[in-house]
Amino acid sequence: MQLARRGGVNALGLRELTRAVGVTANAAYRHFADHQALVLAVADEAQDRLAHAMLDKIATIPRDLGPGEYALAELRAVGLGYVQFALSEPGWFELAILTQNGRPENSSVEERAPLPYQLLLDALEHMVEAGVLAPERRRNAEWACWCTVHGIADLATRGPLHEKDRAAVDEIAEYAVESIISGVRGEPAPVRAAPGRPPRGA
């Protein structure tokens, strides 16, 4: 996990890793079938940490909100938790996403339902229950949300947003998340203040 944190997948060479542990290269074969299995194990752990970052974000939502407001805050937390994890831990994030690849054939996200994905589904479900997302708008909403939030993460991690400072990216993230939420709901979004950071709270 330490290696992955700094260097992402590329830092997880079998030799580099066993060297870091202070052990012979092929000692790894006592614990993992091959190199890929090892990487997948690290990826699983990274994905778990992503999920917990999102859960931590959810835990900060005030308890006294109505169900509608709460569900909305939940979706925001899921999205911003995802982005902020990517920004804070780009190496782990890369792994967490990669988790998919090289998996047994017929195991889609829907089937495996990894924790981060499940949190997104839950938030949307709660929104429908609370009446802040019309049922006829539920379809594909998870993908629209995920795409927006993942786009920020990837552009900020490997793309043109990489050279922007953290504050600027945070602002863009909050703006993009608000935009896609209101876009998915079909409700007009409030205009954000032009200069400086937009307000954080409700």
Next chain:
Amino acid sequence: MQLARRGGVNALGLRELTRAVGVTANAAYRHFADHQALVLAVADEAQDRLAHAMLDKIATIPRDLGPGEYALAELRAVGLGYVQFALSEPGWFELAILTQNGRPENSSVEERAPLPYQLLLDALEHMVEAGVLAPERRRNAEWACWCTVHGIADLATRGPLHEKDRAAVDEIAEYAVESIISGVRGEPAPVRAAPGRPPRGA
């Protein structure tokens, strides 16, 4: 370009590439300073093809639309052109995005203003001029749009959308693009039809 098309960056090893051309490995040093310079050259070309895919998409917009409708169609074309290029040519797309990295220090996207990015800015500009995007909503709109569209491309290329079939991804793409556009504009979006593909035209 042929190698990049099938294998992305990973297929652009200096030896693999010169081998494909039918030439000794170090013959490449006649034309490029080193391996990275070669990859960057390919990336530039890939980015150019991305831009032209977007331009082709723009060219299909009916001429008889009013300026507002036209500008909206332009933004849609820019976004869907981006996604569809990514889906059709994932190898080139990977290169086109990578273009950033390993560039001389102080050259941000804004300064270099590569063609695809410029097309996005133009579309937004036209929307403001035509009065279909309020000026106070212009700020950061390019990033919200880019993020959404890039998120689809990346999830469909390396992520969980990869195993979905093309039609499903296209549907998600159109839905996400509509959502983010209406989110950015602050206008309510129409509900899309639940089963089957949503209508393509206005």
Next chain:
DNA sequence: TGTACATCAGTGAACGCGCGTTCACTGATGTAC
């Protein structure tokens, strides 16, 4: 018209490196009887 020289794409061999994986083996720890 012919000679001398510069340019330049490409050659062939080598260097040093790190990689994932396999092999036969060691040495300590636990467990059955």
Next chain:
DNA sequence: TGTACATCAGTGAACGCGCGTTCACTGATGTAC
């Protein structure tokens, strides 16, 4: 209580590979005078 055996993490050496890069060189083409 002591012996025999199984388990198991780890060792050390080797295999075969492909990589980016450097070196001195060749051979054809163009150009100046």
